[in-house]
Amino acid sequence: MNDSLDALLAKYGADADRPVYDQPAAFTAFVRGGGNVNLYERLSEQLAAGYDEAQPESLLDIGCGDGLALVPALESAGHVPSRIDLVEPSAALLDAATKQLADVNTEVHAWQQPAQEFFARLGDRHWDRAQATFSLQSVPIHDRVSVLKALREHTDVLTIAEFDVPVQVEGTPEQVQSLVSRYERGIAEYGDDAQLVAQGFLLPVLLGQVDPNVARTNWEQPAASWVDQLTEAGFTEIDVEPLADYWWAPAVLITAA
Numbered sequence: 352m353n354d355s356l357d358a359l360l361a362k363y364g365a366d367a368d369r370p371v372y373d374q375p376a377a378f379t380a381f382v383r384g385g386g387n388v389n390l391y392e393r394l395s396e397q398l399a400a401g402y403d404e405a406q407p408e409s410l411l412d413i414g415c416g417d418g419l420a421l422v423p424a425l426e427s428a429g430h431v432p433s434r435i436d437l438v439e440p441s442a443a444l445l446d447a448a449t450k451q452l453a454d455v456n457t458e459v460h461a462w463q464q465p466a467q468e469f470f471a472r473l474g475d476r477h478w479d480r481a482q483a484t485f486s487l488q489s490v491p492i493h494d495r496v497s498v499l500k501a502l503r504e505h506t507d508v509l510t511i512a513e514f515d516v517p518v519q520v521e522g523t524p525e526q527v528q529s530l531v532s533r534y535e536r537g538i539a540e541y542g543d544d545a546q547l548v549a550q551g552f553l554l555p556v557l558l559g560q561v562d563p564n565v566a567r568t569n570w571e572q573p574a575a576s577w578v579d580q581l582t583e584a585g586f587t588e589i590d591v592e593p594l595a596d597y598w599w600a601p602a603v604l605i606t607a608a
């Protein structure tokens with residue numbers, strides 16, 4: 352495949368057959384360590400500022416994970432929406448997010464589904480605000496515009512956090528080398544948790560991008576492509592702001608209405 356990728360896999364191993372979000376110990380350690388500490392602090396601050404400014408009564412979080420972006424944002428905001436809907440395919444992560452919201456003064460509705468299924472069965476419900484933090488990258492490209500269209504139809508304002516990843520030609524030695532170098536840098540941030548994070552999360556995600564036999568967990572793209580897809584979905588006011596520098600790629604906050 353590639354010598355440096357082989358060396359990385361030999362060093363840490365990779366649970367390539369285990370879905371990364373269904374048994375989430377490695378993902379949970381990943382999001383709570385390294386450069387994610389600063390990234391999530393910035394993200395939760397920005398989300399909280401958005402709740403305080405727009406004062407939404409209803410909020411929809413698509414792919415909420417275990418609530419690491421949502422819960423601190425609600426805890427620090429002056430305004431808390433009276434109803435929050437969580438959509439998350441992983442039972443373990445959804446359960447963790449729901450438990451963390453037990454002390455927040457809001458009505459929580461939890462939907463254990465991927466966004467595609469959730470919107471396919473939805474009637475005419477509407478939310479004042481929706482957010483999707485690092486989750487829409489998990490919606491395959493062929494489903495993405497229809498999910499964005501559903502978000503436009505069912506919500507007033509959508510906030511997306513994603514990485515502004517440069518275009519690379521997939522499968523080239525340059526692309527694999529670039530992935531390996533950046534993942535090595537990321538894993539190095541985890542100290543005692545490096546093995547857990549690499550084996551159970553980062554390396555399966557990396558392998559999904561380069562090995563057709565490993566289930567792919569994400570399809571990332573440049574911020575400009577998110578803007579194009581949001582425009583295709585019918586959003587007309589789209590704003591892209593830098594969120595934080597990060598070892599993988601710069602993170603951006605995209606607001607669309």
Ligand SMILES: C[S@@+](CC[C@H](N)C(=O)[O-])C[C@H]1O[C@@H](n2cnc3c(N)ncnc32)[C@H](O)[C@@H]1O
Binds near residue numbers: 487
């Ligand atoms: C990188 S995590 C981000 C979690 C959380 N939003 C956060 O910021 O910490 C990606 C999340 O998207 C969820 N996900 C995967 N496929 C999805 C889909 N089709 N629809 C909605 N969420 C999805 C995963 O289960 C996971 O919780």
